[in-house]
Amino acid sequence: MEYEGQICRAPMERGAFMLPVSVGCCYNRCKFCTLFKHLSYRILPISQVEAELHRVRDMGGNPKTVFLGDGSAFQLPYDHLVEILTRIRACFPECRRVHMDATVTSIAQKSDAQLKELADLGVKRLYLGVETGLDDVLAFMDKDHNSAEAKAQIARIQAVGIEYAAHIMTGIAGAGRGEENARATAAFLNETKPVSVTNFSLFLHTEAPLYRCVEAGTFRPADEAENLQEARLLTELLEDTVLDSFHDFVLLRIRGSLPKDRQRMLKQFDEAIAKQQGKEPVYSIVCTTCGQAEMRDLVQEGVRS
């Protein structure tokens, strides 16, 4: 099956069978996100999904975990999801876990009985773009939820036995707010207890709506040294989860189970932070054509002093 757009899934889903069930993201409004901006959201017909299941089965595939794509497959209407889950079970009777991305709204749109039925049909984990524990940042970034709404919907899926895994972003609160963001996000995560936390430290993509805010001076980005400090503090504060922290712009990935691996991870952060000291601040800005930092331009434009 030809895949449209960018493959987007959590790193721990690398071994899962990626089954496209829709194209794009039907929300598509988060200011920092460029993943699906060029795609019109549409639900793939069941016949197409079924053909892909048969293709993989006929090649001898026998996945234990299926990941439904694209951005936030849990946005599909309940009946449509039931159809897909039923077909997965018919094709792969040994598959017991179906995972996918979700938004808070996509959970709220389903009743408790529907959530229970989806769990019984194999939905075992939802990845939620929690991003931050700060409500003003969620509102600024045009996320579809605030913290209270997220907590309420997470509790509803956990009550029916569906795990939740969190996606967060260091740097999302902007310059000077790294510590505040780490504390608020850690408090949110320690209360809601995700099975894993993936930190995709903020990238400022020149095509993202957020970059227009950088240009207009309404969002002042943190540099990578502050983002690393934020991630270090988060690592210190998180209680009991698996943390995978990506800082691609400075070629760093630190992961481990907390609290077991805390000291080793903090040491890795300390080493990475030490490397940034005494250097010009680095900003994780990328553009489609160059893929490189544009720090000099930022200085010229007066975005940073």
Ligand code: SF4
């Ligand atoms: S819900 Fe996810 S995929 Fe959709 S716009 Fe927001 S971050 Fe991007």
